[in-house]
Amino acid sequence: MGLTDEKTKSASKPRKERKDNADMRRRQLLDAARRSVIQHGLAKTTLATVAAEAGLSQGVAVFYFKSKNGLLAETLRAQYQAYADNWRAALDSAGPEPFDRLMALVAADFATEVCSPEALSLWFAFWGEQNFVPQYAEICREFDQDRGAVIRDICRSLMPGAEEDHVARLAQWIDTLTDGFWQNLHLQPKRMTPADCLASTRAMIAALL
Known part of the structure; x- marks a missing residue:
């Protein structure tokens, strides 16, 4: 047709x-x-x-x-939307306690639907082109800022009275650690599993808090 x-x-x-x-x-x-x-x-x-x-x-x-660019930009947006739907569903089922919500958010990062070898290949293909395709960078920034704000809100609840800079740093550490594990899973898939990465992330959060 x-x-x-x-x-x-x-x-x-x-x-x-x-x-x-x-x-x-x-x-x-x-x-x-x-x-x-x-x-x-x-x-x-x-x-x-x-x-x-x-x-x-x-x-x-x-x-x-x-156009090809229009199709690929919407493919990236759809991937991010599925990712956002996944972590938001995890938050909805976690209950009101901030620590439970943070752990649910972290666990969602290593769920099969967003952290499979195929999904990681897609993520890193687009992330590698952000500097050359402003539309990709804007989509990434939009979704990343939304999730980052949620992590900061949870960290703020976990540390009442803490300075905002400290809250922001803790949120950044958590986000950066999970990003780093994604990179390891993508580049060295035989070195560790998503379950290993999740356990390490949980241990790090427990030590920080």
């Missing part, structure tokens, strides 16, 4: 069905883009490779995302 055929077919459907179909096609293409980046890297991922991975025509990919 070409681009014109896709527009004609879409326009002939009721509005809700058109929206549902568009949402399904977008998810299909984003999932395919994710797989393409993992298999081929960012440089070799194109609208053609994504369309082939999705089992759709290249015209459909152009219709929904206009």
Whole structure:
């Protein structure tokens, strides 16, 4: 199906069905883009490779995302949104105690859905291009600032009366440690497991607090 055929077919459907179909096609293409980046890297991922991975025509990919950069930026945003949904769900189930919430947040960082070898390949592919693609950097900054603010709020609750600089440093240490473990898991997957990384992170937090 070409681009014109896709527009004609879409326009002939009721509005809700058109929206549902568009949402399904977008998810299909984003999932395919994710797989393409993992298999081929960012440089070799194109609208053609994504369309082939999705089992759709290249015209459909152009219709929904206009360009390779637009598709890849939305792929990164979708990855971050899934990551945010994961840690927010962990917080929601952790209860009101700040220490429990912090431990739940840390544990969420090493969950399979966000810390698998495939997920790590995707993260580091995009992070390596932040300095060259401002759109990637902006998406990363948006989501990282949101999570960072939550960590600082929890640390502030754990240390009533502490100076704000100390609270910010503790939050930064925790965030940096988990980032470092992600890098180790990505570059040296046989050296440690996510469970090892989680245990070390928990030990570090216990020592600091």
